[in-house]
Amino acid sequence: MSVLVFAELSGGKLKKPAFEAASYASDFAQSQNLPLYALVAGHNVEEGEIKRIGEYGVEKVLYFNHPKLEAFVEPVFAGVLKAAAEQAGARYAVMPQSYNGRAVAPRFSVLWNAALISGVTELARVENGKAVVRRSAYSGKGVETVLSHGERTVFTVKANAYGLKPNPKSVSIESLDFSPAEKDFDALVSKRIEKASDKISLTEADVVVSAGRGMKGPENWGIIEELAETLGAATACSKPVADVHWRPHHEHVGQTGIQIAPNVYIAIGISGAIQHLAGVSASKTIIVINKDAEAPFFKAADYGIVGDAFEVVPELLKAVKAAKN
Numbered sequence: 001m002s003v004l005v006f007a008e009l010s011g012g013k014l015k016k017p018a019f020e021a022a023s024y025a026s027d028f029a030q031s032q033n034l035p036l037y038a039l040v041a042g043h044n045v046e047e048g049e050i051k052r053i054g055e056y057g058v059e060k061v062l063y064f065n066h067p068k069l070e071a072f073v074e075p076v077f078a079g080v081l082k083a084a085a086e087q088a089g090a091r092y093a094v095m096p097q098s099y100n101g102r103a104v105a106p107r108f109s110v111l112w113n114a115a116l117i118s119g120v121t122e123l124a125r126v127e128n129g130k131a132v133v134r135r136s137a138y139s140g141k142g143v144e145t146v147l148s149h150g151e152r153t154v155f156t157v158k159a160n161a162y163g164l165k166p167n168p169k170s171v172s173i174e175s176l177d178f179s180p181a182e183k184d185f186d187a188l189v190s191k192r193i194e195k196a197s198d199k200i201s202l203t204e205a206d207v208v209v210s211a212g213r214g215m216k217g218p219e220n221w222g223i224i225e226e227l228a229e230t231l232g233a234a235t236a237c238s239k240p241v242a243d244v245h246w247r248p249h250h251e252h253v254g255q256t257g258i259q260i261a262p263n264v265y266i267a268i269g270i271s272g273a274i275q276h277l278a279g280v281s282a283s284k285t286i287i288v289i290n291k292d293a294e295a296p297f298f299k300a301a302d303y304g305i306v307g308d309a310f311e312v313v314p315e316l317l318k319a320v321k322a323a324k325n
């Protein structure tokens with residue numbers, strides 16, 4: 001019996017979601033006294049890159065190399081995950097709740113005949129042989145406890161919820177013995193155009209600077225971008241701002257947008273509607289800047305500044321720059 005973690009690659013590299021899932025899986029495996037395996041699947045991934053997963057408690061890697069795995073193909077990855085779980089003799093599998101993790105986890109769970117518990121935020125425990133774990137519910141307004149009745153269980157870990165726990169190990173790599181069916185490659189990504197690739201990814205960012213309709217128009221986003229750049233933060237926005245194309249849709253956070261949980265979320269000129277909060281309330285620290293002292297966002301804020309964004313943000317920028325110098 002063991003634990004398998006899916007060390008997802010992004011552009012051929014291991015990134016924060018893989019390291020966070022490994023941190024979670026490593027702590028869970030240790031708590032259950034079980035060996036831990038990681039699956040790395042891609043094409044011609046360098047050995048040094050694969051071994052970086054060892055920084056987060058993994059000692060054994062199952063590596064699957066295939067020329068068509070440059071891009072993510074859900075049916076193939078579901079099969080690869082099942083084969084890895086079988087080769088590792090796993091009972092539990094841990095995956096990042098990333099775009100790809102979210103897409104493949106249900107397929108993999110069905111193939112592997114496992115219970116799926118998605119969006120976990122705390123370390124699972126095992127009671128009377130059954131995995132039990134808490135996760136947020138009702139768009140972050142509640143917490144629920146989920147009990148797995150499956151022989152096997154798959155957990156997806158919400159981004160930034162568990163954090164990175166460095167625990168360096170030396171890694172051994174074993175090849176995964178698996179041949180995907182040709183039909184699983186029926187739908188393949190033929191071309192991908194990366195947009196905003198030089199920017200910090202919103203789901204992985206530690207700090208997010210977000211703005212809403214209070215900014216009045218797209219021409220005023222210069223101070224938001226400058227604040228984000230100075231803080232090393234990603235930028236986000238409310239839904240109406242994306243709807244009227246003041247900002248790109250991939251920045252829209254909330255119930256119908258991306259759900260994030262950065263260490264710091266700075267909300268500027270956003271009212272704090274429940275649908276917006278649904279996507280950001282898991283942030284560790286929320287800072288709100290709004291000229292209306294009655295704005296609902298202040299109820300969810302750790303720190304708040306009542307003031308005009310066009311006066312407060314430039315002052316904040318000056319202060320951040322002075323502090324950095």
Ligand SMILES: Cc1cc2nc3c(=O)[nH]c(=O)nc-3n(C[C@H](O)[C@H](O)[C@H](O)COP(=O)(O)OP(=O)(O)OC[C@H]3O[C@@H](n4cnc5c(N)ncnc54)[C@H](O)[C@@H]3O)c2cc1C
Binds near residue numbers: 215252270271
């Ligand atoms: C089914 C459904 C799903 C939805 N999903 C989402 C979602 O995923 N994400 C989302 O964001 N919304 C979502 N919404 C919309 C949501 O209900 C709100 O309408 C939206 O979040 C409001 O955006 P806003 O705060 O930018 O704008 P507004 O509500 O117009 O608020 C602007 C705020 O800026 C402040 N302000 C104005 N001028 C200044 C200034 N100079 N300085 C400082 N502050 C200023 C105002 O006091 C106000 O609080 C959804 C709605 C529905 C019905």
